Amino acid sequence: MPEAVSLASVQDAEARLRSVGYLPSTEIATSVYLADRLEKPVLVEGPAGVGKTELARAFGQATGRTLIRLQCYEGLDESKALYEWEYAKQLLYTQLLKDKIAETIAGASTLREAADRIAGSEDLFFSERFLLPRPILAALRSEKPALLLIDEIDKADPEFEAFLLEVLADFAVTVPEIGTVKALTTPRVVLTSNAARELSDALKRRCLHLYIDFPTPQRELEIVRGRVPGVSEALARKVVAAVQAIRKLDLKKPPSIAETLDWIRALVLLEAATLDGQLVSETLSTLLKYEADIGKAREHLGYIAGAELPAGVV
């Protein structure tokens, strides 16, 4: 059976995350290391676009685990998260086995007797053959060690959280018709949340907690270099300085790493060598998503275009 890499230290976690294109802070690398070694789920919170989902992907890749993702939404229930019976396939089999079924009930004197005979074969239709694993069961049954990403848990209902607690407590689930399925290898679990609602204390207690904030200038510059190869150093520095300055304005939605990357890619396409007020004004819509925020930024074009990175950011 394929094996996952076990992280040897925080430094090892950092190096492996970097090697798959994710630039962690020391705090992020520490959480990943602890989550791996303590086999504990890690709950990652923070604003949109700071790299929560990407961290799960990188964690999986860095440790040789298959990423299995459960995207949460309102109304998500066990049948979508755990397993379903494959109804269409069951139906198809009953069609194909029509003759056999007829033989089974041939000679039955009453309806009840016929039904009793069919019931004897019920197990066949509620067996692994007709089980459709959804992400959680897939992660438990995966031959290859898995990383289960439960993305945006705050969008699911509180009842779903309660159900999740049981699964996370012993990495096992019970399918009444089949029995208990225990994980072949303990998956690593990353949950993400945008804090759309407060999560239960019980869930928080079972998880390591990691808050990812907007990156420091140094880390953001390195992320830009990594994600937009070929960008000139001068433009990268100007853009990161500008974004860091914009985040200090009182905006409804400050730009995140995702938007920084969108902005700089747009500027590269426009063959910009540096920033000036007009260029900032013309391209703000790739960076800010609210008209009010764009308006506010337009009042500070000089401040944005003129921003410089602090000395020491290399």
Ligand SMILES: Nc1ncnc2c1ncn2[C@@H]1O[C@H](COP(=O)(O)OP(=O)(O)OP(=O)(O)O)[C@@H](O)[C@H]1O
């Ligand atoms: N540390 C990092 N190293 C490299 N790239 C990063 C890093 N953090 C974020 N990114 C980039 O930022 C983008 C946005 O990240 P991601 O989608 O993971 O954000 P998110 O926090 O999950 O946002 P949302 O809450 O909206 O789902 C990714 O495509 C990735 O390229």
Ligand SMILES: [Mg+2]
């Ligand atoms: Mg995400």
